[in-house]
Amino acid sequence: MSFKGKHALVTGGSRGIGRGIALKLAESGARVAVHYYANEGAAKDTLERVRKHGADGFLVQADVSRVDDVRRMFGEVKQRFGTLDVFVANARPEAAKFYQKPMEITLEAWDHAMDSQAKAFLVGVREAAGLMGQGGRIVAITYAPGGQRGTWQPWVAMGSAKAALESLVRYFAVALAPRGITVNSVSPGLTDDSVLQSFGDAAVDIARKWHGSGWTPMGRMGTPADIGNAVAMLCSPEASWITGQRPPHPPAFGAPRETRGAPLCHAQTGGPEMAPHTPRRSEPPGKPGALLCVTPRPGAPKWPPKPPPFESLVTASPAMSGPKLPRPVNP
Ligand SMILES: NC(=O)c1ccc[n+]([C@@H]2O[C@H](COP(=O)([O-])OP(=O)(O)OC[C@H]3O[C@@H](n4cnc5c(N)ncnc54)[C@H](OP(=O)(O)O)[C@@H]3O)[C@@H](O)[C@H]2O)c1
Numbered sequence: 001m002s003f004k005g006k007h008a009l010v011t012g013g014s015r016g017i018g019r020g021i022a023l024k025l026a027e028s029g030a031r032v033a034v035h036y037y038a039n040e041g042a043a044k045d046t047l048e049r050v051r052k053h054g055a056d057g058f059l060v061q062a063d064v065s066r067v068d069d070v071r072r073m074f075g076e077v078k079q080r081f082g083t084l085d086v087f088v089a090n091a092r093p094e095a096a097k098f099y100q101k102p103m104e105i106t107l108e109a110w111d112h113a114m115d116s117q118a119k120a121f122l123v124g125v126r127e128a129a130g131l132m133g134q135g136g137r138i139v140a141i142t143y144a145p146g147g148q149r150g151t152w153q154p155w156v157a158m159g160s161a162k163a164a165l166e167s168l169v170r171y172f173a174v175a176l177a178p179r180g181i182t183v184n185s186v187s188p189g190l191t192d193d194s195v196l197q198s199f200g201d202a203a204v205d206i207a208r209k210w211h212g213s214g215w216t217p218m219g220r221m222g223t224p225a226d227i228g229n230a231v232a233m234l235c236s237p238e239a240s241w242i243t244g245q246r247p248p249h250p251p252a253f254g255a256p257r258e259t260r261g262a263p264l265c266h267a268q269t270g271g272p273e274m275a276p277h278t279p280r281r282s283e284p285p286g287k288p289g290a291l292l293c294v295t296p297r298p299g300a301p302k303w304p305p306k307p308p309p310f311e312s313l314v315t316a317s318p319a320m321s322g323p324k325l326p327r328p329v330n331p
Pocket of ligand 1: 011014037064
């Protein structure tokens, strides 16, 4: 897989999953525009690592919840790169800006989530398409389960915004298919070395143990590098016939035999909002609308392990107790 001579823009490339994606594309030869919002130091660090891979790029700042900023960002890409081959919409505002329950959420918080995801993607894809030739690649980083079950109540704005993003992916896939531009989404499960770290050590520890105890068939959380690999695959020339899709979570590829070929539900890949819905062993794999069952890894504790009180942990974490989140620091 080579991206030599290609130009990519990764929003939220300064840290977390966006950094993993930027580094993977750079490793394969792409020049990368590393977007950030406020954390210039982290963005510089990403760019330095991009250069260590022998690639190059530049930094671009923008608030993706503001249409003018999104347009300016693409203006800078045009000025610096001239063309664009890969656009990854990954940025997401800090949870404190939208983390409110359906009956309480302010319209400002709702708009912030929607503007930063759905509207930013609507405007961004149209700008990106103007810079892309035949064979362009667009990927949205979503969070599919959040919008499907409604169980993680304070996630209502972001869950709805991500659902809108996934819908837009399908509309744009059709609209841009005649030009050979593909549009797909990737929906990570809970990912290490990402926003998760801002919820505090206790939340990280619980999340790691939860996955290690069998909730993820591979026995671990995904990493930004894992998501980078998935995105890079979708952006490769060989993926030219894949569009309008959301591949199963990466751990699906290592799932036990009885779950292969069937879409993995989030209960298997881990997710805080599933806590109230523990799957039952009696539910047959693949039954429409049912949760799939996973055979525990040898030596794993009785499955399913008791889910942690993740939502309450997140809600009670220092990150959520004040109006301002502490700036997450990624190593
Ligand atoms: N982490 C997970 O477990 C997980 C699971 C499923 C889906 N996802 C999705 O994956 C994506 C990345 O998540 P992450 O955990 O890697 O996030 P993260 O570590 O919190 O990083 C967020 C990124 O978005 C940027 N950002 C914040 N507010 C912004 C704004 N208003 N305008 C533009 N950019 C802004 C940040 O820039 P600065 O560094 O400058 O602040 C940073 O680059 C998100 O779309 C998220 O919904 C994450």
